[in-house]
Amino acid sequence: MKTRIGILGYGNLGRGVEHAVKETSDMELAAVFTxxxxxxxxxxxxxxxxxxxxxxxxxxxxxxxxxxxxxSATDLPVQTPACVRDFxxxxxxxxxxxxxxxxxxxxxxxxxxxxxGIISVGWDPGLFSLARAYGNAVLPNGSDYTFWGKxxxxxxxxxxxxxxxxxDARQYTVPVESALEAVRNGENPELTTRMKHTREVFAVLExxxxxxxxxxxxxxxxxxxxDYDTTVNFISEEELLENYNQAGHAGFVFRxxxxxxxxxxxxxxxxxLKLDSNAEFTSSVLVAYARxxxxxxxxxxxxxxxxxxxAPALLSELSGEEMRRRML
Amino acid sequence: MKTRIGILGYGNLGRGVEHAVKETSDMELAAVFTxxxxxxxxxxxxxxxxxxxxxxxxxxxxxxxxxxxxxSATDLPVQTPACVRDFxxxxxxxxxxxxxxxxxxxxxxxxxxxxxGIISVGWDPGLFSLARAYGNAVLPNGSDYTFWGKxxxxxxxxxxxxxxxxxDARQYTVPVESALEAVRNGENPELTTRMKHTREVFAVLExxxxxxxxxxxxxxxxxxxxDYDTTVNFISEEELLENYNQAGHAGFVFRxxxxxxxxxxxxxxxxxLKLDSNAEFTSSVLVAYARxxxxxxxxxxxxxxxxxxxAPALLSELSGEEMRRRML
Numbered sequence: 294m295k296t297r298i299g300i301l302g303y304g305n306l307g308r309g310v311e312h313a314v315k316e317t318s319d320m321e322l323a324a325v326f327t328x329x330x331x332x333x334x335x336x337x338x339x340x341x342x343x344x345x346x347x348x349x350x351x352x353x354x355x356x357x358x359x360x361x362x363x364x365s366a367t368d369l370p371v372q373t374p375a376c377v378r379d380f381x382x383x384x385x386x387x388x389x390x391x392x393x394x395x396x397x398x399x400x401x402x403x404x405x406x407x408x409x410g411i412i413s414v415g416w417d418p419g420l421f422s423l424a425r426a427y428g429n430a431v432l433p434n435g436s437d438y439t440f441w442g443k444x445x446x447x448x449x450x451x452x453x454x455x456x457x458x459x460x461d462a463r464q465y466t467v468p469v470e471s472a473l474e475a476v477r478n479g480e481n482p483e484l485t486t487r488m489k490h491t492r493e494v495f496a497v498l499e500x501x502x503x504x505x506x507x508x509x510x511x512x513x514x515x516x517x518x519x520d521y522d523t524t525v526n527f528i529s530e531e532e533l534l535e536n537y538n539q540a541g542h543a544g545f546v547f548r549x550x551x552x553x554x555x556x557x558x559x560x561x562x563x564x565x566l567k568l569d570s571n572a573e574f575t576s577s578v579l580v581a582y583a584r585x586x587x588x589x590x591x592x593x594x595x596x597x598x599x600x601x602x603x604a605p606a607l608l609s610e611l612s613g614e615e616m617r618r619r620m621l
Numbered sequence: 622m623k624t625r626i627g628i629l630g631y632g633n634l635g636r637g638v639e640h641a642v643k644e645t646s647d648m649e650l651a652a653v654f655t656x657x658x659x660x661x662x663x664x665x666x667x668x669x670x671x672x673x674x675x676x677x678x679x680x681x682x683x684x685x686x687x688x689x690x691x692x693s694a695t696d697l698p699v700q701t702p703a704c705v706r707d708f709x710x711x712x713x714x715x716x717x718x719x720x721x722x723x724x725x726x727x728x729x730x731x732x733x734x735x736x737x738g739i740i741s742v743g744w745d746p747g748l749f750s751l752a753r754a755y756g757n758a759v760l761p762n763g764s765d766y767t768f769w770g771k772x773x774x775x776x777x778x779x780x781x782x783x784x785x786x787x788x789d790a791r792q793y794t795v796p797v798e799s800a801l802e803a804v805r806n807g808e809n810p811e812l813t814t815r816m817k818h819t820r821e822v823f824a825v826l827e828x829x830x831x832x833x834x835x836x837x838x839x840x841x842x843x844x845x846x847x848d849y850d851t852t853v854n855f856i857s858e859e860e861l862l863e864n865y866n867q868a869g870h871a872g873f874v875f876r877x878x879x880x881x882x883x884x885x886x887x888x889x890x891x892x893x894l895k896l897d898s899n900a901e902f903t904s905s906v907l908v909a910y911a912r913x914x915x916x917x918x919x920x921x922x923x924x925x926x927x928x929x930x931x932a933p934a935l936l937s938e939l940s941g942e943e944m945r946r947r948m949l
Contacts, residue, residue: 608758
């Protein structure tokens with residue numbers, strides 16, 4: 294029997310999960326749950342139920358793993374602990390600083406409800422976290438480097454859009470090529486925030502807004518821009534929608550370390566991603582971990598987990614024997 | 622109490638394990654076992670026993686994990702199944718085609734002896750296998766690419782040295798840059814063996830040997846060279862030892878795949894290594910997996926395992942809480 298997947302929240306991430314489930318032969322989409330009017334939702338899988346999120350409770354026995362596709366700011370801190378009482382769940386909670394609190398809440402609810410909740414799944418946190426964990430385990434004497442981009446940052450785009458006089462905006466995070474190269478060459482550079490990434494803003498002004506005032510507001514914005522070299526480009530709404538609407542992203546994780554009696558031998562481990570669709574790639578990771586959640590639940594395990602707790606074999610459709618033969 | 626590590630075989634790999642254990646704070650080197658005269662061996666850890674391999678049986682209760690540092694051709698197929706009856710063991714068995722047979726032999730002996738044996742640990746097989754496993758799980762619709770080098774190939778160097786008239790030789794495997802770039806750009810190229818790697822040979826001739834005859838013998842050697850573009854350079858023994866004795870290696874694993882309704886979005890996952898010392902890096906991976914072997918044994922597990930079966934958290938000195946806080 295196929296693993297029955299439920300999707301809670303049908304935005305970019307939910308649609309990505311729907312596509313990713315179709316790439317597997319051991320899972321099927323059982324239902325999409327939405328807070329909107331279910332009748333208003335047109336999904337890409339014929340014959341699959343679209344249900345109000347209020348009716349989730351009636352699906353307890355019809356869903357093996359619920360993939361929660363909400364946002365980290367307000368949705369997931371509430372939804373994941375609530376849902377894990379009744380379902381095995383996966384989420385992509387990505388507010389790094391709040392992960393310990395979120396983990397504790399999900400763990401408690403999951404144990405009470407006797408389910409598995411795998412949190413913070415995706416690429417960062419997620420695959421990038423794995424690269425850091427393996428790198429640190431193998432090279433305990435070394436340094437970590439993470440670069441993001443080139444790619445659209447939702448949080449920074451929102452911050453620019455909140456400035457009065459800005460009609461619309463996109464913000465791209467760009468890794469500094471020379472810093473990347475220094476790390477790649479094993480030079481172990483000390484890099485300040487400014488040395489690692491630049492920021493590029495493409496903004497549309499409201500009529501009458503003063504570009505110089507707005508430019509200064511952007512580049513001096515604390516936390517978001519003041520620690521970076523930021524380029525601001527004012528363009529038309531047409532140009533923004535035409536040229537700056539890509540959904541791609543990218544990033545690099547390095548572990549640079551040394552071994553030997555006097556640490557004389559250097560080693561660089563690099564893990565990188567180049568993604569056309571941030572949401573679809575994240576969804577694909579979520580679906581792979583749904584497979585693991587089902588398997589852990591079937592073994593009688595309960596509680597919260599992260600990517601660190603999941604053996605890679607649990608993610609694969611292949612048997613252990615096939616994996617050893619084809620991939621080892 | 623620290624995990625007590627034993628090393629069986631004190632070559633480059635064994636010495637690397639000795640250094641790597643010193644980088645940890647939860648392991649200690651308990652003994653080095655050798656088939657040579659123990660009195661002839663000078664190791665780098667003061668006060669640690671150097672013992673004849675014949676006396677291994679007397680150390681059953683004094684070693685938590687035995688790291689077997691023999692060769693895959695003749696040592697490991699015998700040593701690993703024999704040792705896993707009495708010890709938790711780690712090996713770096715790397716003859717890909719024979720892994721299923723080796724796994725079965727180790728699994729049977731490990732279950733009889735109630736120990737854990739983690740086989741084929743290192744970087745390929747090992748970390749590269751992990752990159753393939755994660756990549757395939759996340760992007761089921763895609764292609765795998767592995768490139769090795771630039772680095773010294775022991776097997777190919779040996780093959781050249783066996784040719785009558787060759788006094789000494791080194792063989793470097795070199796990835797073809799244009800092929801690497803095509804894969805990195807998501808072009809999903811179909812690559813023949815010849816298109817992926819070139820081979821560079823540096824050979825020292827015996828007196829009177831005919832360079833043209835030897836060159837032809839090398840480049841036409843089936844399995845080893847005939848499917849590659851090979852460059853042969855004849856040099857002096859002094860130059861060979863001076864310039865071609867590096868112990869480094871490198872390599873790249875790619876998963877290139879696509880997602881979306883019509884597979885319209887491309888993604889490239891890249892994992893790469895650049896190593897000054899192949900042996901010391903491999904040893905560092907072995908030591909990280911020794912930590913996992915001890916933990917699985919302490920939980921009462923028995924049998925053979927590979928990197929696919931080991932959750933990343935088992936490799937880290939950090940607690941789950943610390944890992945989530947620092948690395949997720």
